Amino acid sequence: MELLPLSIMLGAVMLVLLASGLWVALSLMAAGVLAVYLTISAPPGAVMATTVWGSVNSWDLAALPMFIWMGEILFRTRLAEDMFAGLAPWMQRLPGRLLHVNILGCAIFAAVSGSSAATTATIGRMALPELEKRGYDQRMAIGSLAGSGTLGLLIPPSIILIVYGAATEQSIARLFIAGVLPGIMLAVLFMGYTVVWSLINRGRMPAADPRIPYLKRLWETRRLFPVLALISGVIGSIYAGFASPTEAAVVGVVLALFLAWSTGTLSRSAFVDALRGASRTSAMIVLILAGASVLTVAMGYTGIPRALAQFIAEQQYSPYALLAALTVFFVVLGCFLDGISIVVLTASIILPMIEAAGLDIIWFGIYLVLVVEMSQITPPVGFNLFVIQGMTGHNILKVAAMTLPFFFLMIVAVGLIIAFPQLALWLPETMLAR
C-alpha cells in the first residue's frame, strides 16, 4: 500500500477506536496489529507476543510499580495534614501567604508521588477547606492548586518520565535528574505570580494569622522532616549513582512503610490497599506501554515515522518553528487524551522526526512532559480538573477558567526551556557516571 493512504487509514482507524471508547492500550495494539497485517507477511500475533514480552520484561521498568507503590503508601498516611500544619507557619510573611502552601505542598508531594491527580487530591483535600475557612480568594486557591498539582509529572519520581524512558530507551535516571530544575522553575514561576497577584489585589487577601515564634514553627514542621529526608535520599542516591531508579524506588517503598508504621497509620488493610492500588495502576500503565511497543514496531514496518523524519529534514525547518507547531499540536491533543497516551504515541510515531531535527531526546522528554502537564488542566479532558470538580462541585469549565493564568505560566515555562535547554540538560551532565 502507498504510504499516504496507509497513514490516513491507520490514523482514521485509531481515531475511531479511541473515540468509541476502546481502552487506549487496546486501541494502540489494534492499530499496530492492523499495520503489521497490511505491511508484512508474518502473522501479527507472533510479532505482538514477542514485542510485548520484550518491552515489559525489563529491570528498569520495575521502577514503575515500586514508585507507584511508594506514593500509594504515603497517600494513606497523614502526610497531607502534616504538610499543611508544617508549611503554613512559614508562609505568613510572604505576599500571598497560605496560597503558597498549595504550591509548595504540591511540589513536595510531587517528589514522593509520580501522579498529578494524586498530588492534586492529596493537597487539595487538606488545603482547600482551610483556605476557604480563612477567606482566601477562591479563584486563586483553586487555580494555584490545579496548576501546581501538575508538578507531580515533572518533579521526580515521575511515572510519566519512566514511561517516556521505557518507550524511547533512554536512561530513566538521567530523565529524572533532568526534570528537577524545570520542576523547581515552574514552582517558582507559580509562586512569583502569586506574590504579584496578592500585591496588586491587596483587598482580596484576608488578614494574616498571628505570627508563630520560630521554635514553635520548627516544632510544627517536625513531621515533614522524615519526608524531606526520604525525598532527598531517593533522588540523591540516583543523582550520585549509588542506586538505579529501581533500587531507589524499592528503598523508597521500604522507608515509606517504615514512616507509615512509625506514625501508626500502617494497618493491615492500609498495606493491602496500597499494594492493590499500585498493582492495578501499574498494570494499566504497563498495558499501555505494551500496546505502544506493538504500535512502534508496526510503525517501523510501515516506514511512516522514517518518511516523516525525512520530510522534516528536507524542509529545513528551524527547531523553533517545529517546536512551536508541536506545542500547539500537543495542547490540542491534550484536550482529548491523557498524558501517558500522548507520550507513548509520540514515541511511536514522531521520535525519529525529533532526532532528525537535531533535538536532544532527554531534553525533548522534559519538554514533552511540561506540555503534557498543560493537558492536565485543559478541558474537556483534564484529570486535575476532574479531581477538583469532584472536590468542590464547581463545573469543570469554571475550574479551567480559574486555572487559566497558571496555564499561561506553563507556556512561559515551555518558552524558557526552549530558549535555555541547559535548564534540563545541565544537571544530568554533572551526574556521577554510572
Add this chain to the structure above:
Amino acid sequence: MRGFLNQLYKFAEILAMAALCLIAGMVFAQVAGRVFDGALGLFGQSPYGFLIPSLAEIAGFLLVAASFLALAGSMRAGEQIRVTLALGRLPARSRLIVEIAVLAIAVLLTGYFFFYAVQFVLQSHRYNEVSYGIIPIPLFIPQAAMAAGIGIFTVSLLDDLICAVSGGETSYGKADAEKSANVHGAGEL
C-alpha cells in the same frame, strides 16, 4: 459460575501483588547487602559480597507476571484508561450498542493475543530457551505467566460482554460509578 470467576480474578490479583512484594524484597535485600559491605569497608574489613544472582533478570520476569496477572483486576476496578468523551454524549440505547461493540473488539483482540502468547510459550518450551544470566531460567515460565494473565483478562472482558448484552452493568462501569461517588485521587493519573 459467578463465584468461580470472581475467585479467579482475585487469585490472579493476589499472585500479582505477591510478585510485586517479591521484587521489593529481593531488591531490598541486595541493596542492604551492598550497604552492609560498604559499612564493612569503612572498618577495613573485606566485603562479604552478598549477591542475589540474576536479580535484574528475575525482577524483569516478576514484573511481567505482576503486570499481566493484575490486568483483569485493574480492568474490573475501572483503572484502565479510555476516552469516554463521545460515549458519554450518546443516548442510552446507542451508548449500549457502542459499548457492546467495543467489548466485542476487546475480546477478539485479547483472545487473538492470548492464542499467540500460548504459541510463544510452547515454542520457548520446545526449544528449551533459557535466560542469559548466572542462573539459566527457562523462559517459558515467566512467559506462561504473561499468557495466563492475558487469558484471564480475556475471560474477564468476555464476562463483561455477556453482562452488557444481557442488560446488566459492566464491572468497570460499576467501579466508575462508585468512584465518582467518593472522589479520591490516588491511583489515577
